Amino acid sequence: MIIYILRRLLQVVPTLAGVMVVVFLLIRVSGDPTQLLLPPNATPADRALFRKQHGLDQPLAVQFVRYVDSLAHGDLGRSLVDQRPAADVVFERLPATVELAVSGMAIAVVVGIPAGIASAVWRGSALDRLAMASALVGQSMATFWVGILLMLVFAVQLRWLPVSGRGGVRHLMLPAVTLSLYIMPVLARMTRSSMLEVWEQDFIRTARAKGLRERAVIVRHSLRAALIPVATVLGLQFGGALAGAIVTESVFSWGGVGTLVLDAIYKRDYPVVQAVVLVIAVMFMLVNLLVDVGYVVLDPRIRQT
Amino acid sequence: MSLTGTLDPADRTVLDARRRRRRYWRRLTRDPVLFFGMLIVGVVVCVAALAPAIAPRPYDDELPARRLLAPFSSYNHQLFVLGTDQLGRDVLSRIIYGARVSILVGTVGVVTGAVLGVGVGLVGGWFEDWRSTLLMRLADIQLSFPYLLLAIAVMAVLGPSLLNLVIVLGLRTWVGFARVVRGSVLATKPLEFIEAAQATGAATPYILLRHILPNVIGPIIVLVTLEFANLILLEATLSFLGLGVQPPFPSWGTMLSEARDYLFTDWWLSIPPGVAIMLTVLGANLLGDGLRDILDPKLM
Numbered sequence: 001m002i003i004y005i006l007r008r009l010l011q012v013v014p015t016l017a018g019v020m021v022v023v024f025l026l027i028r029v030s031g032d033p034t035q036l037l038l039p040p041n042a043t044p045a046d047r048a049l050f051r052k053q054h055g056l057d058q059p060l061a062v063q064f065v066r067y068v069d070s071l072a073h074g075d076l077g078r079s080l081v082d083q084r085p086a087a088d089v090v091f092e093r094l095p096a097t098v099e100l101a102v103s104g105m106a107i108a109v110v111v112g113i114p115a116g117i118a119s120a121v122w123r124g125s126a127l128d129r130l131a132m133a134s135a136l137v138g139q140s141m142a143t144f145w146v147g148i149l150l151m152l153v154f155a156v157q158l159r160w161l162p163v164s165g166r167g168g169v170r171h172l173m174l175p176a177v178t179l180s181l182y183i184m185p186v187l188a189r190m191t192r193s194s195m196l197e198v199w200e201q202d203f204i205r206t207a208r209a210k211g212l213r214e215r216a217v218i219v220r221h222s223l224r225a226a227l228i229p230v231a232t233v234l235g236l237q238f239g240g241a242l243a244g245a246i247v248t249e250s251v252f253s254w255g256g257v258g259t260l261v262l263d264a265i266y267k268r269d270y271p272v273v274q275a276v277v278l279v280i281a282v283m284f285m286l287v288n289l290l291v292d293v294g295y296v297v298l299d300p301r302i303r304q305t
Numbered sequence: 306m307s308l309t310g311t312l313d314p315a316d317r318t319v320l321d322a323r324r325r326r327r328r329y330w331r332r333l334t335r336d337p338v339l340f341f342g343m344l345i346v347g348v349v350v351c352v353a354a355l356a357p358a359i360a361p362r363p364y365d366d367e368l369p370a371r372r373l374l375a376p377f378s379s380y381n382h383q384l385f386v387l388g389t390d391q392l393g394r395d396v397l398s399r400i401i402y403g404a405r406v407s408i409l410v411g412t413v414g415v416v417t418g419a420v421l422g423v424g425v426g427l428v429g430g431w432f433e434d435w436r437s438t439l440l441m442r443l444a445d446i447q448l449s450f451p452y453l454l455l456a457i458a459v460m461a462v463l464g465p466s467l468l469n470l471v472i473v474l475g476l477r478t479w480v481g482f483a484r485v486v487r488g489s490v491l492a493t494k495p496l497e498f499i500e501a502a503q504a505t506g507a508a509t510p511y512i513l514l515r516h517i518l519p520n521v522i523g524p525i526i527v528l529v530t531l532e533f534a535n536l537i538l539l540e541a542t543l544s545f546l547g548l549g550v551q552p553p554f555p556s557w558g559t560m561l562s563e564a565r566d567y568l569f570t571d572w573w574l575s576i577p578p579g580v581a582i583m584l585t586v587l588g589a590n591l592l593g594d595g596l597r598d599i600l601d602p603k604l605m
Contacts, residue, residue, distance in 0.1 A: 018446030026458055136594070140587035142538055144545050145561060145579035152572050243453035247542055251565075261454070262546060265461040277458050281450045288449075 001296055008292050012285060019281045023274055024067050028060070039080065040268070076278065077271035079264075086275035090257060094279070096166060097256030100248065101241040103172060104179030105234075112184040113230065116191025121218060123196065132192070135185035143244050147178040147251035164253040175252045182244040183237050190233045194226040201225070228295065235291030239284045339595030342530075345588025353404040360398040365553045368393035373571050387577050390560075391567065399555040400577050406544075406556040407537045407585055410467075410474060414536045415529055417475030422482025423525065427513045429483060430490025441487070444480045452477055453542065460548040470549055474539060478532040485528060489521035523600035527593055534589035541582050557582050 034047040034056065042050070051057045055066055070077075076087040115135075119128040151174060155163040162171050198204060199222060207221045208214075249258030257276050264272040334340060352359065361383075371380040372393040378385055387396035429440040447455075456473045463469045493499060494517075502512050543549035544558030552559060557578040564574035 014442055015445050015449050018442065019449055022446065022450070022455075026462055136590060137583070137587060140534070140538075140590055141583050142541050142545070142558070142561075142579065142586075144542065144558075145575075145582065148561065148565060148568065148575050149579070152568060152575065156569055156572065239451040243451035246453060246457070247546070250546060261457065265457070265548070270462070273458055273461060277450070277454055280454055284451060285449050 004296060005293055008289065012289060015285060016282070019278070019285070020068060020071065021064070023278045023281070024064055026277065027270055027274055028063075071278075076275040079272050080269045081264075081267055081272075086271045087279075089272055090260070090275045090279050093255060093257045093260045096254060097242070097245050097249070097258060099172070100175055100179060100254060100256060101238070101245045103176040104244070104248075105183060105238065105241050107176055107180035108183040108187055108237075109234070111180070112187035113191050113227075115184075116188040116230075117195060117218075117223070119188065119192040120195035120199075128192075131188060135188050138181055139185040141181075143178060143182045143247050144251050146181050147175070147248055150174050150178055151251070164251075166255050175248050175254050178251070179241060179244050179248045182248075183241055186233060186237060186240075187230070191226065191230050194229045195222060198222050198226045231291055231294065235288045238287045242280055242284060336595055336598070338591050339599070342588050342590070342592030342595050345584055346592055349404050349585045349588065350408055352401055353408040356401050356405055360395075360401040362395045362398050364394065364399050364402040364555050366394055366398070373567070373574075375571075376573055388571075388573060390574060391563065396560075396574065396577055399560060400557070400581050403555045403557045403560065403578065403581065404585070406550050406554070407540060407582075410470060410540045410550075411533045411536045411589075413471045414474030414540075415478060415533045417471065418478030418532065419482050419525065419529055421475070422479035423486050423518070425479060425483040426486025427490060427517070430487040431494065431509065431513060431517075437487075440483065444483055447476075447480055453539065456539065456543060457546065457548060460543060465548050465551055467550065470540065470543065473543075474536045477536065477539060478528075481528055481532060482525065485524045486518075486521050489524070490517055493517050493520055527597045527600055530589050530593035530596060534586045534593065537582065537586050537589070 034042070034050055038047060038050055055063055058066075074087060076085065076090070078084065079086050079089050115131050119131045122128055151163060154161045154174060161174055165171055203225075204217060204221055207217045212221075245256060246258030246261065248254065249256045250262055253259065257280065261273055261276040264270070264276070370393065371385075371389050372391055374380060374385050374389040374393075376386060376388040376396075378388065380389075385395055385397070387400065390396055390399070425440050425444075429437045456477070459473050460469060463472075490513075499512060499516060502516055507515075540549055540556065541558035541561075544556040545562045547559075547562065550556035550559055560578040561575060564571075564578065567574050
């Protein structure tokens with residue numbers, strides 16, 4: 001088990017290196033980084049000075065080593081707008097995004113997984129068809145449009161909830177529901193098909209054959225096995241939740257990293273863009289690592305390999 | 306078997322093939338999921354292709370005097386079924402032209418991704434050495450970014466244009482194709498007919514394309530339709546955020562982003578583009594689900 005976890009930890013290294021290369025190249029791919037990293041009205045002398053100061057006149061390999069070195073010291077560059085460290089700017093906004101992503105996922109789990117289980121238990125029933133049809137339609141709707149529709153109905157017409165901004169639970173409700181509707185369809189469909197697959201297995205037939213009540217078969221024997229693949233999807237969907245959060249934030253003017261990155265793009269503040277991409281990618285990687293380690297606890301079969 | 310027992314083997318294969326084709330065709334027309342999928346996608350493709358012929362007016366026909374007309378209102382004895390936007394342009398015509406962006410970007414994006422991914426999958430599955438490891442690591446790295454964020458960052462650096470959009474969308478899908486194809490190559494490679502082909506001196510590219518690729522064509526077709534749906538959503542999202550198709554050319558995402566400013570006064574502007582996106586994506590999803598049932602029962 002420990003060997004498995006260690007091996008999984010080692011796998012993070014090349015991926016992390018790859019993420020750093022991508023983020024590093026992102027700014028340099030357009031040719032002259034000073035065009036992106038300095039204000040548009042900078043003089044050629046400014047640019048030359050900046051290049052020298054930041055080592056941009058060095059070969060790419062040297063630059064990369066320095067970049068990794070500064071990352072290791074927690075330096076993600078400086079915002080061009082207010083000269084603050086980009087890391088501070090990002091981490092200040094991160095809690096808002098995490099709050100939104102976690103509540104969106106929580107709603108999706110609380111509704112989506114039971115819906116998937118019910119669909120599987122009463123397979124072919126009206127309930128199953130309704131749930132799967134809604135999942136398909138939900139999957140086909142653009143997140144930002146769902147947000148706009150919810151806003152239109154509950155904030156503009158009915159005036160039950162605030163239109164936008166960040167505050168208490170009332171402010172959180174519409175964005176969280178919007179985001180949850182982005183994740184829920186996949187979760188419900190995955191749970192359903194995973195349950196149905198588990199029921200084909202021998203140990204379920206044994207459980208039924210020894211006369212267990214259907215309830216016990218479902219709850220004690222099927223659920224645990226069926227939820228393992230669902231857990232993987234949940235880990236992967238966390239990335240989806242973060243991506244969905246960017247769009248949701250922009251619809252509801254929610255002050256998280258999503259609005260930060262869009263704002264930074266608008267103001268051409270590329271060090272901040274770079275920092276957001278790096279921080280989100282690392283977070284996503286860590287969550288998937290946790291999911292994989294969590295498996296070992298859930299699934300005894302993995303421990304043996 | 307008993308029916309064809311008297312025929313010689315060559316005729317039998319022809320008959321089998323014909324019967325199989327007829328069975329496929331029957332399922333294509335009878336299965337409601339597949340039928341509606343094909344219908345919706347077919348209609349949207351036709352609308353996109355015939356846009357100049359069926360749109361009531363040009364997409365950039367501005368007239369401040371008739372701005373923000375409600376649906377079904379008339380101006381100068383002309384009916385505007387879906388009303389007009391903030392510049393007085395006909396919403397229906399813009400929806401019709403918007404189909405062009407979705408279909409074009411979706412198709413080019415998915416073809417780029419499929420070609421790239423199939424190539425990577427074939428190479429990565431056949432050569433089980435450093436080439437395979439390298440390619441699959443690349444796939445892992447790409448999957449470790451929420452792609453929308455990467456797309457936003459790349460579009461921001463490269464600048465929004467149709468070409469850049471197609472590149473960014475094309476790179477989105479290759480991983481899925483690579484994984485499916487690689488898995489199939491790994492499963493097919495040890496089989497006897499591959500060994501037989503090698504024994505007759507067939508070159509590796511020939512074996513890959515003639516003997517291995519046909520086995521995986523079903524899942525590829527399914528993936529094409531499902532990824533097509535995803536790309537249309539991604540394009541709409543990028544355009545909504547201002548990083549996709551640039552005005553005045555209409556994209557459904559751009560239209561929604563403009564409509565958002567009029568949510569309090571002219572809310573009906575926010576409905577048609579969203580419905581257009583939903584129907585098109587739903588059609589492609591239905592098509593994909595239906596095809597999957599026929600072509601590849603195993604794929605989730």
